[in-house]
Amino acid sequence: MWNSVSEFLAMGGYALYVWSSFGLCAIAFCIEVLMVRSQRKAILRRLKQELLADQFHQEGQQ
DSSP, rough: SSHHHHHHHHHHGGGHHHHHHHHHHHHHHHHHHHHHHHHHHEEEEEEHHHHHHHHHHHHHHH
């Protein structure tokens, strides 16, 4: 139990370790979300190109 907000933020002398750990985890989660979003866009773009290429190829055969 903490008696004040400043005691809570100090984390019993371990504030640097605790808050830097939280910060690094938050940054890692944000980077993960951004990377997944980027990869999803790239995959969708590639699939769209392949679909258009297949359609063009099929039209050329007819």
